[in-house]
Amino acid sequence: MLKKVAPWLALLLILSLLAACSQGKGKSGASSDANGEVKLTFFNTSAEVNSVFEKLFETYHEQNPKVTIELIPTPIGGAQLEKFQSLLASNNPPTISNLDPGTILQYKDKFLDLDSEKSKYEGLTKAGAVENALLDGKFLGIPWTAQGYGLLYNKRAVEEAIGGTFDPASIKTRDDLEALFQKIQAAGKAPVMLHGADWSLGAHYLGLTYSLQSKDVDTNLKFVKGLEDGTQSLANNAAFNGLMDTFDVLKKYNARSKDPLTADYNKDSSDFAKGNAAFYFMGDWTWAVIGSLQGRDQDFGVIPVPISNNPADYGNTQIAYSEPKLLAIDNSGSSPAQQEAAKKFIEWLVTSDQGQKAIVSDMGLALPYKDVKVKSTNVISNAVNEYVDQEKTINIGVINYLPQDYWAKTGASMQKYLANVIDRQGLIDEVQAYWKSQAGK
Template identity: 75%
Template sequence: MKKKWVSFVGVILFMLLITACSSGKESDSSNQTASNGASDSSKEVKLTFFNTSAEVNSVFEDLFKKYHELHPEVTIELIPTPIGGAQLEKFQSLLASGNPATIANLDAGTILQYKDKFLNLDSEKSKYEGLTKPGAVEGALLDGQFLGVPWTAQGYGLLYNKRVVEEAIGGTFDPKSIQTRDDLEAVFKKVEAAGKSPVMIHGADWSLGAHYLGLTYSLQSNNVDDNRKFVEDLEKGTASLADNAAFNGLMDTFDLLKKYNARSKDPLVADYNKDSADFAKGETAFYFMGDWTWAVIGTLEGRDQEFGIVPVPISNNPGDYGNTQVAYSEPKLFAIDNSGSTEAQQAAAKAFIEWVVTSDEGQEAIVGQMGLALPYKDVKVKGTNILSDAVNQYVDGGKVLNISVINYLPQDYWAKTGASMQKYLVDVIDRKGLMDEVQAYWGTQAGK
């Protein structure tokens, strides 16, 4: 497969976090400057920071100022970006002008696309393997190289409203009790009998194409190279969805979700705020979505207080890969420029990044202020995102679905196949029609 990129998480941020903050300037260095061999404290170093998480620009600016107070020799200037597609164009223009940012907060797929422009961080790999949770560094590798330090983590599956589910089943709900499709339907039936809608399907193309159908490419194996090979075979026409167990199992479960969908009368309205609010306030028991929806749920008045997550079961065999694993990824990485930065800048950048993910100040900014989850072992700050906490239980137990194949998929895969999923959702096409359209899409990618 040729080098491709995608940022479905960028789409999520665009849909969910429509709050851009101001641009910035200021400073940076690290508590570990000496141990990391950063810069001589007598020499001033200026770094620039390209940020694609535009909704938290001001939080990063405050971090730069704090770091400058601790390390006066290091100054960090923010290069802000707008939310949406113009981010890539701005990044490309900086490269073309010969003035690249020292540090870039980018989607993994973009780093992969421009991997020759970034510093290989293999010398830092063992250190971050010790700092991060199991699988975090492995999931961040791009073509086997450690080109970016993970700093955020997101997971998705079937969120559940604990009160609604427990009222329906008449007792305590154990999420581990759902390991098969039949287990899931049994709970759906009880919820329906209690007068509630069992499940919410958000009808947007990014949710259907990237998150749901996109599981197909990750369910083939827990090895990203095997999954990449499967996508290559789809492109070449040597793999068929028709006889693929993971795809058909996933779609059998989707048929179940369709049957009990709270939005069955108008499934394509796709009002994200309303869907999230209705779930949070108990109008439906389950919601196919990710922990990022806490940005909406967490601010609601009159919402329920306890939520969790279960994986999307794809068969009636509990041992099948995916039935007990939650989809999980590190959507953003910190990468260091290797095309125009000096060794002193690179050393200072390494030190700053380590400070951000390990210091009290950095963790408070990421977890406490940004509301994100850090894929690190020693996180001292307690966040308010209940859904991230629920995902972390699967992470800590090694029960995650490796979805890093998405870093290698083409930019438009979620929109094109998401449109086909929308047709399937409203019964414009049947299973064969869906397979034909998805196979045809991958056929257009052959040789690119």
């Protein structure tokens, strides 16, 4: 005859079994145990550098044997947000996520508030890096890379056309720029390359409208809200009209004027790198195309997009600059041990020799940090950093608060304007109609 098990003993057995099943397993799928061993997961949307991160995780594990980091890769250019959303929905969030600031803002309640780390990173980073990374005033993501854009120039092509040394500081106004373009054209060269893709026209060019209203992100966001509720108008807005007056100059001297919407990124970048256009409205990320290009020129730089004929106007001496990706730490399923380990890894990533070499040399990216020991081979990024060091940048942080489709929708309108399908008023009507459609969303 089987003996009955005392109720208190049965309960104890059940609790023991539950504890054994759950030991070392957090909701994030990243484990920690009593021996101090911690497993982290890393969700990466910079898919082109997955292999570099994997090598970094191995190096870090060698130095910190109790910490293991597993990569959650994403495909280049596709379904990244959907994959992140599915991990959240399955209650299996990554410990660390490399995300666009706008995505972190969208899911801000899922991430750890890093206010305790803020002063440390303010000391480590260049001026404005932490401030520009704040989302709703909170430090939810640590900046690890930075990008800038404006009018890139091919030094050889410009100087051959003008017959002398080019001083980038000599271009202070729109008229200065057009006078230079006239000289370049007279020498038989194409003055400028305009890439006709919606992301370049809608986000990078027209998007400057929202950032040039002031140096304050909140003020710029209020301007956008004004476009939504109809209290603001582009027709009489100085920054918008100044940008579009300059765009008319770029359009007039565009190397692709006969077929402006072809938008072949590799060809446009290659032609600029080989001197078939003296200037190129683009960012330092184009180095991924031209850095290893055979037969390219060697010296490149960047100047601001002048938006008026008053040199003192905001934007005429500054270039657009941002931290396009931030590293956020999960707060919805990770244990305190995992969170602390994640903080230590991120700090190692951006400050150690191995981390900096991987980011600057292997990934070809710029670090917005003061003490970077590795010299970048990205000539354009180095030129951007000169503006950063002089604090001559435009804070484009307002874009983190804009709808996901703003650049595609308004970029399509910019494409019509570039191809002379609509005029300035037609552009204003279409862009304002888009913003009004966002009211209340």
